[in-house]
Amino acid sequence: MSENALSIRGLRKAYASGTEALKSVDLDIRHGEIFALLGPNGAGKTTLISIVCGLVMATGGEVLVDGVHWRDRYKVARRQIGLVPQEMNIDVFEPVWNTVAFSRELFGLPRNDAYLEQVLKDLTLWDKRKAILKELSGGMKRRVMIAKALAHEPAILFLDEPTAGVDVELRKEMWEMVRKLRERGTTIILTTHYIEEAEEMADRVGVINRGELILVEEKAELMKKLGRKILHLSLAEPLDSVPSALADWAPSLSDDGLTLTYEFDRHAERTGIPSLLSAMRDAGIAFKDLDTKQSSLEDIFVGLIRDGNAETRA
Numbered sequence: 001m002s003e004n005a006l007s008i009r010g011l012r013k014a015y016a017s018g019t020e021a022l023k024s025v026d027l028d029i030r031h032g033e034i035f036a037l038l039g040p041n042g043a044g045k046t047t048l049i050s051i052v053c054g055l056v057m058a059t060g061g062e063v064l065v066d067g068v069h070w071r072d073r074y075k076v077a078r079r080q081i082g083l084v085p086q087e088m089n090i091d092v093f094e095p096v097w098n099t100v101a102f103s104r105e106l107f108g109l110p111r112n113d114a115y116l117e118q119v120l121k122d123l124t125l126w127d128k129r130k131a132i133l134k135e136l137s138g139g140m141k142r143r144v145m146i147a148k149a150l151a152h153e154p155a156i157l158f159l160d161e162p163t164a165g166v167d168v169e170l171r172k173e174m175w176e177m178v179r180k181l182r183e184r185g186t187t188i189i190l191t192t193h194y195i196e197e198a199e200e201m202a203d204r205v206g207v208i209n210r211g212e213l214i215l216v217e218e219k220a221e222l223m224k225k226l227g228r229k230i231l232h233l234s235l236a237e238p239l240d241s242v243p244s245a246l247a248d249w250a251p252s253l254s255d256d257g258l259t260l261t262y263e264f265d266r267h268a269e270r271t272g273i274p275s276l277l278s279a280m281r282d283a284g285i286a287f288k289d290l291d292t293k294q295s296s297l298e299d300i301f302v303g304l305i306r307d308g309n310a311e312t313r314a
């Protein structure tokens, strides 16, 4: 086994239209991790997956799948990868079992009914193995897509926007399934718009924006490093602007003038809150209520994308 499940080096893609979808991306994926690739629309997530899976030609760079060069030894490398694409690519008139078994055949692997049975059971599809896809609910169809991607026993599974447009219940069910797969040793790379999904599932998070990987970090580290706390103060009377007496804390004022928001580092020795409150008292600013909130991955993500775009514009 090589050190990483996947090593991506200097990967670039310029489409014929001139769009630079990937600008020299480097990324290592460890064996057995769940890696969430987060990014806004058009960031380059699908392009990255498509290149790794051999569906789109890279303009430059290379990919090693468990140490195997993905173009020089395409078949060996590709066999390691299962892909659940965004769009459903299944024949709706085929029974579940046939769909999944055919997918295995496509990779030239010998029949292994016991393995396929296990996959279908893990995905609670076993009772539906004879049903034709047309008869299944949307959630079941998505599971068939996963079963299909797992049919050839890949070590790495790509899930491109696995829960786009699905309801909350089904999303949670998907998360549960993905966790089970990881417990069985599968390396999982998922792309998502949903911060909550990355926060819930990932061991590590990568943020891609405009074809550049702007951050790769352990999720827990990311939360610790960037996790700031926010204090909201509901004022008794509206303010026109932030009083100069509070300038040291640089709070922001809501449009209606009724809420002051102050961001602080929860790891700092001094949060600045007691001194802020006493400065408010001295300035005669009364508040009715206060609450604090831990900033989420969402706040971090929005901040990163905003800063990245501001830099690009500058």
Ligand SMILES: Nc1ncnc2c1ncn2[C@@H]1O[C@H](COP(=O)(O)OP(=O)(O)OP(=O)(O)O)[C@@H](O)[C@H]1O
Pocket: 015, 016, 017, 019, 020, 021, 039, 040, 041, 042, 043, 044, 045, 046, 047, 048
């Ligand atoms: N076949 C193509 N031809 C030309 N441009 C393309 C093609 N596919 C994607 N692009 C462009 O490349 C950029 C990256 O697109 P990509 O689909 O990889 O982003 P994404 O992060 O997956 O977005 P989404 O979340 O919307 O799926 C976008 O600007 C997109 O318009």
